[in-house]
Amino acid sequence: MISTDCWIRCAMRYEVIQTGAGRLMIVFAGWSTRPSLYRGYIRSGFDLMVVYDYSDVEFPDVDCLKEYREICVVAWSFGVAVAHRWLLSCPDLPITRTLAVNGTPWPVDDRRGIPCRVFGLTLRTLSERSVGEFRKRMFAVSDPMPDFEPVGVEHLRGELESISRMGVNDPAREDDICVWDKVIVSKSDRIIPFAGQMEAWHGHPDMTVTGGAHFPDWTQVMAMASVDKDSVERNFSHGAPTYDGAATVQRAMAACLSEIWREVSSGRRITDVVEIGPGTGLFTREYLGWLRGANLEFWDLAAIGDDLPGKKRICDAELAVRGMADNSADAIVASASVQWFNSLGRFLAECGRVLRPGGQVVISTFGRSTFHELSGIITPAATYLDADGLARLTPDAMELTMSDDGRTATVDFESASDLLRHMSRTGVNTSAASSGNVAAARRIVRQRITRLTYHPVYAIFTKKHPCR
Structure with missing residues (x-):
């Protein structure tokens, strides 16, 4: 109408x-x-x-x-x-x-x-x-x-x-x-x-x-103009049964981010944690190896693993964070998920309100060279930012404690068909131009693309203490 x-x-x-x-x-x-x-x-x-x-x-x-x-x-x-x-x-x-x-x-x-x-x-x-x-x-x-x-x-x-x-x-x-x-x-x-x-x-x-x-x-x-989050949910739900076995890069990123967080947060009291996009729990299981006694809450667009301890909420994190009370969390963490946000900058600004002084946003995501082999074939729905780009998003209430452009990782496949199966099994085929697009898949096969590059990026933002 x-x-x-x-x-x-x-x-x-x-x-x-x-x-x-x-x-x-x-x-x-x-x-x-x-x-x-x-x-x-x-x-x-x-x-x-x-x-x-x-x-x-x-x-x-x-x-x-x-x-x-x-x-x-x-x-x-x-x-x-x-x-x-x-x-x-x-x-x-x-x-x-x-x-x-x-x-x-x-x-x-x-x-x-x-x-x-x-x-x-x-x-x-x-x-x-x-x-x-x-x-x-x-x-x-x-x-x-x-x-x-x-x-x-x-x-x-x-x-x-x-x-x-x-x-x-x-x-x-x-x-x-x-x-x-x-x-x-x-x-x-x-x-x-x-x-x-x-x-x-x-x-x-x-x-x-x-x-x-x-x-x-x-x-x-x-x-x-907008991430198709309905497609993100469908693709990750479809890929959940095969995700842990196929997501070798994401598994390594989860282990790396957990270790970075452990080192940077040493000596801090962490009571209330929100994890965004836990999926099958790759990152969760890593940090539970050292984080003890925290109240955990998990937010995801897709179903959350039953074995994860804590409160579970199916929601859009970018909208849900707006409903959180001021100074109500010690850490908001996400491994390999914020690339599906419409605006990471706006989300970080909300985190600056929600976190307690000294609280942290702990994230890993993917840099600009990710999937460069598919340039011109698909229009990525995800947002890929390097460490400098993340630094420019730092809101006034926070400071960038650390950022690191991790070393790129390449995954080779026997055939282009195997590459497409990998994308399906890990849910990363949510592309604005190619989700369900047979023409894009045919171009990948025709051009015999058998390698994908991942570019891990890590960052921790810390809420400033008020001036005394």
């Missing part, structure tokens, strides 16, 4: 396509586009809201968003600059991922956006013909042009003037770029210079460079 009766103040509007889901995907549209460009890209399990018409960039009354348990945000082109300011104004919404696509927080900027001279020329010479040429440049030459809803030239001119004023009156700060969890930049962008986008996002922990046009493959964009 499409609802168009909600307005964001007097001019910035949105259209909602309701599917009855408890989750919402918000798309901040690019200049000159309207909801029809995005309606065909609804993610399963999400309602879709398209925000458009930036004649007035006053921010919304968010009451109509509070009914959703989870919100993901995608912004494209000039929509990035508008969404950037909106995100900073509503920190209490249950937003779990933000994705910026071929745009920057500085819409008109000689170094980090559209150069001032180019923008001024566009504004002065705006006409139906120039708008048509602009829209052609948004797409690759080989892409079919969609039908655009008609919008008057003077109205579009007003949008440009409004966006320009916003950039001057409310300048973005470089320190705020991590309000975006992920960034996509296209090398072949003919609207916002590639070099300017790279300058704007310099130092961002999770930036993907593609070869697409200003309007990239929107199916892939929407796949990257």
Whole structure:
């Protein structure tokens, strides 16, 4: 069902396509586009809201968003600059991922956006013909042009003037770029210079460079906009009976993380522990060899091993942590699971509230070279960050006690079919582009890929003690 009766103040509007889901995907549209460009890209399990018409960039009354348990945000082109300011104004919404696509927080900027001279020329010479040429440049030459809803030239001119004023009156700060969890930049962008986008996002922990046009493959964009946690649950449940035997790298990571935690926490009192993604208990059994007397609670999307001692809860950890009381835990630990989070940075910020002073977040995850053999075949649903990327996510309430880019580990297989069976047995085949995708599996077999690289990364964050 499409609802168009909600307005964001007097001019910035949105259209909602309701599917009855408890989750919402918000798309901040690019200049000159309207909801029809995005309606065909609804993610399963999400309602879709398209925000458009930036004649007035006053921010919304968010009451109509509070009914959703989870919100993901995608912004494209000039929509990035508008969404950037909106995100900073509503920190209490249950937003779990933000994705910026071929745009920057500085819409008109000689170094980090559209150069001032180019923008001024566009504004002065705006006409139906120039708008048509602009829209052609948004797409690759080989892409079919969609039908655009008609919008008057003077109205579009007003949008440009409004966006320009916003950039001057409310300048973005470089320190705020991590309000975006992920960034996509296209090398072949003919609207916002590639070099300017790279300058704007310099130092961002999770930036993907593609070869697409200003309007990239929107199916892939929407796949990257949120982890499909229903698929994660299904795949790991399916792989649980064979996981322990096949997950040799994950087993080694669990042993390594347990030893790191034991050394770093020596002498600390650990009473209340939450483990996220325990699965079959590889990591749990490692730390139970030295941790005594702690109250354990296990959170997972999939079923938790019956033999694990402690309270068990089937839940989405990113949402569940928001319900924890302040200063209520001594450790939040996770081995080889946080790569399935929508936003590790937002989760860490919540942990900074939940942990007691001196409490720790103890994690292992996978770095950027993980599964590089499959690059171009699958679009990973997981988020791979190196140690530097993890360091940039450290919230103000915490400090990074240690981080380590572990040595990469390679697993060789007799055949590509054996590789695919390994991915199935360990549940790691949850890929946005290839889960259940026969074409991707065929490409792996056709290219005779028989090796997978894992890149373990370890980190411990410690909550600071209050100033005395």
